[in-house]
Amino acid sequence: MKQSYYIFNNGELKRKDNTLEFYLEDGGRKTIPIEQVRDLYFFGQINVNSALMNFLASCHIAVHWFNYYGYYSGTFYPREYLVSGKLLVKQVEHYINPEKRIVLAKAFVDGASANIYRNLRYYKNRGKDLSNIIDEIDYYRNQINVSDNVESLMGIEGNIRKVYYTSWNEIINQDVEFEKRVKRPPDNMINTLISFLNSMLYTKTLSEIYNTQLNPTISYLHEPGTGRFSLSLDISEIFKPLIVDRLIFSLLNKNQINEDSFYKETELLQLKESAIKTIVAELDIRLKQTIEHRELKRSVSYLRLIRLEVYKLIKHLLEEKVYEPFKIWW
């Protein structure tokens, strides 16, 4: 089974014959078997050379880089190895044609908001007072279908998220004083957690896209190619409620993350390294969790659900089966 490797230590990662060797700063050494690597996450200060990068490229392994504070820096996205000219043409066609584009853009918002709705229902059933918020979300969800352009869809999604966030003080048992989403830089615990986990989900999705024929720069809800692999943003949107939001609720409600997990530097809050380790470990556990897939009739991990989403998109573009976004069904 392939898996993500997260490197927090400082040191040097090298190609050693046909595998990987990590030389820790303090003199230790670790071998990483290349066949088991899905992708690499660099959090520490890691020296690499071109022999290593060439080797990783030939093994089709992406590297996601984060700085010391857990801010996402970028991805080493190796040369594409699964390429289909025919599918690329289709992908572009569905972007250029506004009628085709809106179908997919709507599907992403529909999927994302259905999953938000599920989260709220779950906490309502556990006795949280969320009826008004659920009604408001319902109101916005009804606008998705009548919307006829991508800008208004983005607006609807923004409104849904805004209303949804007002419920977080109720859902989270710690005193978090979360009012609204602030990025660059995130100004409180929740915003810092959302920023970090969203970027983690973005990289997980990007690695899944890399292992298919889809081109990550052509997207439908988000505008393509503004310095980001925007298809990854489209697809992650659907999985944020299931993976990111639920993980935040659980980390805070189990007190695995609290005020002590952050540094306060002027206006912004930064995650401590120990907190990043906790979050990454919990995220990995969650992504490995499996559910019984109704159509496939086999058990599928949360991470694999992302890959399946990419496959469904491929089938839509090939006009084999209309894309239906993933919605939590349990």
Added chain:
Amino acid sequence: MVKVTGVMMEYYFVCKKKLWYFANQIQMENENENVLIGRMIDENSYIQEKRNILIDGTINIDFIKKYKQIHEVKKSKSIEEAAIWQVKYYLYYLKRLGIEEVTGIIDYPLLRKNLVVKLEENDEEKIEKIIRDIVEIVTNPSPPSVNRMKICKNCAYYELCFV
């Protein structure tokens, strides 16, 4: 112009949908265990022979031995009919190029067995009909639909196919 490869001939007998995906460059990453085993067998068997000979940019013969002996290496006999037609197609293709009297052999290194394949009467007509069929299938804008078969559960395309 569709170039009908040996793998396409094989997939025609295994699964028409797999044939369509493959011919339209929707190939799977190699995480599937059976795909990995197949590659290991390919890389570690008959290494002393002249291997992977691409002819005419179309058919790729696993290896050629002695005098006019072409070999195809397989992991198991589970889809033997498909392998037989793959080799028959090679024999047919070579004949079109004026290379006759060739012997086709399927090797099963794990089973320590092999099988001789010949072009029988009517095979050429049948192959020509299959080629027309393949071209028709793969030039279709969308893949054909298929029923779930017993072999599906081990196929690298399973999730793409049924999701």
